[in-house]
Amino acid sequence: MTETLRVGWAGIGKMGAPMSRRVLENGYPLSVYEPLPENRASVVAQGANVAHALEDLVEASDVVMLTIPNDAVLRQLTLAPSALVDLLKPGQILVEMSTVSPEISAEIAEALGRKGVAYLRAPVSGSTITASSGMLSVMVSGPEAAYRKIEPILASFSSKRFYLGDGEEARYLKLVLNALVGATAALLGEALTLGLKGNLSVETMLNVICESAVASPLIAYKRDLLVSRNFDPAFSVSQMMKDFDLILGAAKSDHVPMYLASMIRQQYEAAFADGLAEKDFFVLFEQYERLAGMTRDKTAAPETLKAI
DSSP, X not given: OOOOOOEEEEOOSTTHHHHHHHHHXXXXXXXXXXXXXXXXXXXXXXXXXXXXXXXXXXXXXXXXXXXXXXXXXXXXXXXXXTSHHHHOOTTOEEEXXXXXXXXXXXXXXXXXXXXXXXXXXXXXXXXXXXXXXXXXXXXXXXXXXXXXXXXXXXXXXXXXXXXEESSSHHHHHHHHHHHHHHHHHHHHHHHHHHHHHTTOOHHHHHHHHTTSTTOOHHHHHHHHHHHHTOOOOSSBHHHHHHHHHHHHHHHHHTTOOOHHHHHHHHXXXXXXXXXXXXXXXXXXXHHHHHHTTEEEOTTSOTTOEEEO
């Protein structure tokens, strides 16, 4: 690395915290903008500086990276008066790594383009565990020269990086992946419920599934959660609903029929109505059981079920 870029980071949440810690550990000066002291505490303890305003963050940074929850927060951070679009200067780079709509992303790209500021879309695929271990995958689109310049920073928390083009390609690929992730939880829940009706245990089914032609890293990662029925959220039902709204919004804008995605979105809506909004999205499994007339004796082994 011939140049040590100064990194600014806005949004130190579940993913932003381990990702930004990896940047620090790889020797980059880091400033963080995060209104909740408890969220930024672990990163500050490792040596990050605190930026108390966006102006401070921009002043201290060559590259500003964002990990934020949704379009509304992104709009406030970038397009509002005196926000990043107003503050960033030519030569600086904005890297946005969240799951947001192609529409707002294109709006930001146009605004920054008029100022000569490089804007990279760089959503990630993985979990908090893979973020902590530096094993995320990153999908990147935007100016290629800017991507090559900041690729060593991305390498701090990722094992795979894919440069996809100079527009919104990374946004669309992230929506493609999340459509498949959300659909996997729905289809697996249905399939496991069918197997339970046939006197198979969840553990037996997943042992075989994980060694079969339909094995996937996602199912392997969720295996223990499903066997133990511990649906503490790594990614919640409400978060998946937000992502499916983005998927279907993009499909509507681009006139892409998505029959299955529309049905799966309604299954998450039903889970939300059932009070499961903040459970892990694989909790759809238990909802399918109830629809099949099965309930679990909570005092017995995880797979012990009876007819309602």
